[in-house]
Amino acid sequence: MSWLVFALVFWIGAWALNASLANSRWRGTIGVRVLIPVLFGVTLIVLWEGFVRGLGVSPVILPAPSTVAGTFAASTDILWEDFRQTVLKGALSGFVIGALAAFATAILIDRSAFLTRGLLPIGNFVAALPIIGIAPILVNWFGFDWQSKAAVVVVMVFFPILVNTVQGLRETDAMQRDLMRTYAAGYLDTLIKLRLPAALPFIFNGLKIATTLALIGAIVAEYFGSPTRGMGFRISTGVGSLSIDLVWAEIAVAAMAGTAFYGLVAWMERRVTFWHPSHRRN
């Protein structure tokens, strides 16, 4: 019971601290801007721990964060092996192949206004579909190892990146293109020096959407057959064999990998499109 009380008191205290911080005169500083969400996250974990301990929830149903952390530390080699299989081999290679293919297709299609008008609505529609359902078909085609996972990821990331790139390539206005023409710039010069840079915010938007899709695709494809390693494999067998703490450790790895992947792309975006109004400091 005392755990429960402690968790609730911690919650109220953290909330009061956050409220006073958010209304204090330091609210604009970076420290406070980071501290508030971190405190919020810590509160969630403390609440979780307090409820599990206070109410005596069985670890087979919901393990406490401390148990998960213990399992995480004890099985880093399994987690690393799964991480390599799923994230580095499956998701990352699929992401790179899919992004390059979408990019090349977008530049080819962009040369024909007719194709662009036909492909944009179709691409937008396909991007909204539950493409994840093709996972069993592709596992059937490409076998159980990481190649089939990469194939699922390729198909999943292709359309969002394609649609965003095609849209981005249309972003320049007639005035800017005319200026390039007065410089006697050819198609290639205009593409590299004007239209691709102008399309970058859109391309990165597509890449950011694709980071999450890549991980989802790689994990789901493993539910349909995989060698005896990989995060999806470990999660589906872990649920069956009641090693729920290991499943939560895998979820933690998946969450961290997803956030890091997204953060990496967002960081690259800031470095590459520093000139864009949304990244300028005023």
Added chain:
Amino acid sequence: MRNILPILAVLAALAVLWYAAVAPMNIRGALDVADRGGAEVIPAEPRDRFEQSAWRLMMANPDHIALGYSLDRPRLPTPVQVADELWNTTGEMALRGRAMSKRSLIYHGWITLQSTLWGFALGTVLGMAGAIAIVYSRVVDMSLMPWAIISQTVPIVALAPMIIVLSSQVGIEGRGVPKAIISAYLCYFPVLVGMVKGLRSPGAAQLDLLRTYSASGVQAFLKLRLPASMPYLFTSLKIGIAAALVGTIVGELPTGAISGLGARILIGDQFGTPLAIWAALFAAAILAGILVTLLDLTQRIILRRMGMQA
């Protein structure tokens, strides 16, 4: 409307590519069937065929390529086969008055649609409530917003089996609720982001004007912020319902569900009936198209009534 012709052209090109791909994809299966039927096949031994590329097999057996277009269990079915299967499991069953039979995709689509709509409703309510809290409270804005973004970078499929385990332990029967939770998880974020943008869209001058009328906070919300957010809301709702459908199907795929479009895909995989998988996939696509189109129509009608052009 001027896009119709290009869209049809692209679709036709895709169909041609698809038909062209069927031949190399299915040549092995076609040769196996022909071999079992007693026809002359080069090379005659299945083991030898296994080692040759699809292209060489096609060159060596030009007569059997056509067979690949009518296999029972093709690696890649033709569009016509998929359409046939789709019709057999929807329209024809409905005509025979068995639309809700367990073998009909209408029944499975209905199961998926229910979870999708519950998840969509839950996600929309959560997203709107979160947006209102974020717009009106600085603490919530600073603490919740970063986590809302992080929550979307977490691959939900990893969590899906746990959500199902948890909800069955808490005593919730069936798979409807966990599926709805998963789809709400995917659907709340676009609504949240769109509503925050929409609720903040009225300018300072407009808010000041309401203050000179001595309007209360509730009045400012109901008469200015909420109407101003409508175009943003509908744009996000369209993304949200597509995400909710993806969430429901993800919730059905890895969890051993027995009804729903995702379950059809799963069962088609386990029983080796590719046509069932393809039909379920296209049924899901059609469902997504219908849902988004319905929301689009609602958006046009409501925004026109409110005096905003969609």
